[in-house]
Amino acid sequence: MINYLIIDDEPIAHEIIEEYAENLEILSLQKNCYNVFEAIEYLNSNSVDLIFLDINMPKISGFEFLKSLKNPPKVIVTTAYNTYAVESYELDVVDYLLKPFSLNRFLKAINKLRSYIEKYNEGTNSVEQKTIFLKDGKSHHQIKIIDILYIEALGNYTKVYTPDKVIITLEKLSSYLEILPDIHFIQVHKSFIVSTAKIKQIANGKIIIEDHLIPIGQTYRKNITTFLNT
Numbered sequence: 458m459i460n461y462l463i464i465d466d467e468p469i470a471h472e473i474i475e476e477y478a479e480n481l482e483i484l485s486l487q488k489n490c491y492n493v494f495e496a497i498e499y500l501n502s503n504s505v506d507l508i509f510l511d512i513n514m515p516k517i518s519g520f521e522f523l524k525s526l527k528n529p530p531k532v533i534v535t536t537a538y539n540t541y542a543v544e545s546y547e548l549d550v551v552d553y554l555l556k557p558f559s560l561n562r563f564l565k566a567i568n569k570l571r572s573y574i575e576k577y578n579e580g581t582n583s584v585e586q587k588t589i590f591l592k593d594g595k596s597h598h599q600i601k602i603i604d605i606l607y608i609e610a611l612g613n614y615t616k617v618y619t620p621d622k623v624i625i626t627l628e629k630l631s632s633y634l635e636i637l638p639d640i641h642f643i644q645v646h647k648s649f650i651v652s653t654a655k656i657k658q659i660a661n662g663k664i665i666i667e668d669h670l671i672p673i674g675q676t677y678r679k680n681i682t683t684f685l686n687t
Contacts, residue, residue: 646674
């Protein structure tokens with residue numbers, strides 16, 4: 458469970474985040490704060506895993522508040538201004554959501570957050586327990602990372618293959634490299650990422666996963682060499 462706090466002076470912003478968060482059982486709202494002072498008071502006696510943080514607020518900005526925290530939780534910035542992106546990443550925020558943001562963009566930020574949490578708590582949960590959310594049309598699928606066979610980029614779409622289904626999303630192939638643990642997945646072609654645990658055989662410039670043949674691109678052969686030598 459990821460306990461979160463919203464800090465934003467606009468009520469509509471709270472409503473949108475809560476509406477999006479209701480799609481994910483792992484997110485649990487702890488408090489709505491409409492200024493930094495409410496947040497400071499709450500955090501003096503409570504802790505959260507995540508803050509959705511607006512930047513432009515009365516008296517004290519979101520960044521001034523963030524800099525004042527000794528051990529800040531993970532932060533996803535939510536703002537109508539794109540001029541603070543560089544500063545936000547210098548403060549090690551998880552993601553920068555530019556208002557108005559879609560549900561799909563919100564889910565991408567949460568997937569990135571979960572990846573961060575798993576990396577910081579490596580060993581707490583085995584890869585068999587880790588999951589990822591994928592948007593397929595109007596549906597949101599939660600699948601176990603261990604069930605992913607490979608991922609294929611095809612035009613404007615990306616196809617995620619599991620033993621029992623194929624999920625088609627509008628995500629870029631590169632976004633999966635950010636989310637999935639690099640010790641379990643490698644890119645072997647400009648259009649393919651494979652699960653190393655699912656590789657049955659490597660031969661003649663191709664990878665065999667179940668009954669699928671995946672090509673190995675010339676540029677990515679070094680990834681295969683590194684994998685085989687680990």
